[in-house]
Amino acid sequence: MDMSAARDDGGAGGARERLVVIGGDAAGMSAASQARRMRGPDEWEIVAFERGHFTSYSACGIPYWVGGDVADRDELIARTPEEHRARGIDLRMRTEITEIDTARQRVRARDADTGAESWTAYDGLVVATGARPVRPDMPGADATGVHGVQTLDDGQALLDTLARTRGRRAVVVGAGYIGVEMAEAMINRGYEVTVVNRGSEPMSTLDPDMGRLVHRAMEGLGITMVDDAEVTKILTGDDGRVRAVATQDAEFPADVVILGIGVRPETTLAAAAGLPLGAHGGILTDLAMRVRGHENIWAGGDCVEVLDLVSGQERYIPLGTHANKHGQVIGTNAGGGYATFPGVVGTAVSKVCDLEIARTGLREKDARRAGLAFESVTVESTSRAGYYPGANPMTVKMLAERRTGRLLGVQIVGREGAAKRVDIAAVALTAGMTVDRMTALDLGYAPPFSPVWDPVLVAARKAARAVERHR
């Protein structure tokens, strides 16, 4: 970055320049760590602010901690504040940034314990403020026993509630990734689980026909699935504790309620500072993760929008793996190197007990919205050679552009061995491959790993025929 930019206070002082990072999780601390690798403490001061108690933790791991697969909270922490400090990062915990002053290149910080405020000047700034959970605006949403699962603190609060609760009925509101993963967690803890979902099927990131398969499989796991249901109220007992979740036409008894209705970009600071926001509310950056129009400000992680390489449009996809990549790119660029984050293809994988769910690229409605005409095919295949023990059935749906045959998207629902096959399609999407070319892909084959035609290739063959027929 151009560290010679004029500053109107001497806060960064001395010969060293100062990189300030707002947010101590994946994007922010990856950026800080990578910048530190590129520039030693003699050259640069790196100051990071985190308003919470933890740094660099896996929010994606919270459902598995709650469910008991991960025994201890600390296992989810990739790097503690002390470890970051040992690497030469001046990390200020429990300190919230309350204002970004781009004109004077400084941020105002408030100590959460003392309430004391102070300004810190920056030469370069990284905005990694993450996401905030959508909290439903309904009566009872703040009742005892109602929990989000965004942060480690949330996870701990939920576990504390579970330890105190004798009833075994859990209602999960929302049936996206967090919802289905929390359904698994509560099943694993021996709860009776009801999932209340606004959509027609769970996993609205899939097409409804594939979501239907998830619905059935979750019912098969003993989960009560309630679709097309708007939660209108959370009912409490005399003790102020949750006792039921009410929808427009029913009530579901609940000893604990888990809110898994998604997140929004946390851009309060950015908006106040006049940083550009997109249609989904996230900060807009260029490919080097520099905030558009701001030479020495970068942004990454759950607070930014990303370019969808398939549709050519901006999307909001809060996901740890992107945040880490953003941080890496930001740290490299802020450190005077060169790196880009070219965009995403929308890959996501999840599981509910032994059910595996994966998607990449466009759903049918995404393709339509992007102005693309397409063919859509669905095939059934198996994870291994049919005769090999543990060959699990899976369903693969594939979309290909009409006429050109370009791959547009893949969705997979199956059991062990299903989800990570989506990576084949993710790379093919990135490369702009046609489904016809995909039919000849040289994928790993041996009976314990795949049928002689990998399920993704079976889908590609059918998609190629569909494209050919309608050419």
Place this chain on the structure above:
Amino acid sequence: MDMSAARDDGGAGGARERLVVIGGDAAGMSAASQARRMRGPDEWEIVAFERGHFTSYSACGIPYWVGGDVADRDELIARTPEEHRARGIDLRMRTEITEIDTARQRVRARDADTGAESWTAYDGLVVATGARPVRPDMPGADATGVHGVQTLDDGQALLDTLARTRGRRAVVVGAGYIGVEMAEAMINRGYEVTVVNRGSEPMSTLDPDMGRLVHRAMEGLGITMVDDAEVTKILTGDDGRVRAVATQDAEFPADVVILGIGVRPETTLAAAAGLPLGAHGGILTDLAMRVRGHENIWAGGDCVEVLDLVSGQERYIPLGTHANKHGQVIGTNAGGGYATFPGVVGTAVSKVCDLEIARTGLREKDARRAGLAFESVTVESTSRAGYYPGANPMTVKMLAERRTGRLLGVQIVGREGAAKRVDIAAVALTAGMTVDRMTALDLGYAPPFSPVWDPVLVAARKAARAVERHR
């Protein structure tokens, strides 16, 4: 195909044209089936000759049948002769083609039972004669108790021997795919297994440093690994049964010996007919799988050479998944459609008990031979998020071209979840992707499926840095 080509006998007769297929396994019967889908019996007669007892079976599955994972031989048969006939293919079993007469467009067939010979005219011909095992030219190679495992008959003969044999010592000669898979099979049957290997490490399709990992892991499974050993003699007892395998400097007691020393293209017929053969002894075809210089002859499967898309050179890779694709392409083209087999990138996966082994692209020595300068990196990572149960360590080696950073090859050795990750690299190789671009691939991430940086991405990052350093 051009069915109007002049023929000098009337054998194909009548209004229908005749496609003749030599070889009733994957390539041949896929070609026949696909041609049949494209052309009905009124238009075309399709005659297929198979010298053995079986059609369309999975030779790759034989180790798992011998090892007991697959209970019954018939499970390995994808389609029986009767099933092929019911689909309108005139299949002649136990009938060997002894000559291809390209001038008169006919083949000579011999009935294995009666010895009777006859000519059959063709308008189009598919050569799918497969491979023949390398049989070592040494004393005792034909002794009772010495078995190859190329065909179902071989597998049955081995199982018959095992049923009759009381001793529990097995020596496997060769440590390639067949060798290591048969080592697993014999371990699973409770044998003491010794693998005798000519190379310095098992799995010469990997670089030696990765082969070393396989060596150690196989020893960890209780397998005795003997490297740098040339088998000089197979010793027999007074009863004519095998009793030991002798190398240049040792003897290994054996109650059964399994030969897994690879195969060569079976091109006796093709060579006699003047079809063009390549440096590896396989038939040379164009991208439509048409034999070079022969308008109405196609060839595919284990008897042909294939184009390696990474090195730009021909290779010999006998593998069922290629054979099936060849057959599909041949049947489409022979049926008047259009399809190509663009080539391979050299992907292969295998396992020995819980050890998974995968490779794609070029090894170091392949890259050197192809005239490529490269960087080579190796990383350790895990199959799942480190904190998630069942996160298995894996080693990923990656080669990238110097200067351009183009991916050249990947090798993976690990446990459950390791092998099929090679598909990511296989698609990236096909697309000619650079390792730098790979670092931003949008691969499926969730703690049960991957660390936040997939192991392949960890390798790509390290490779990209190595390329950058030496640019």
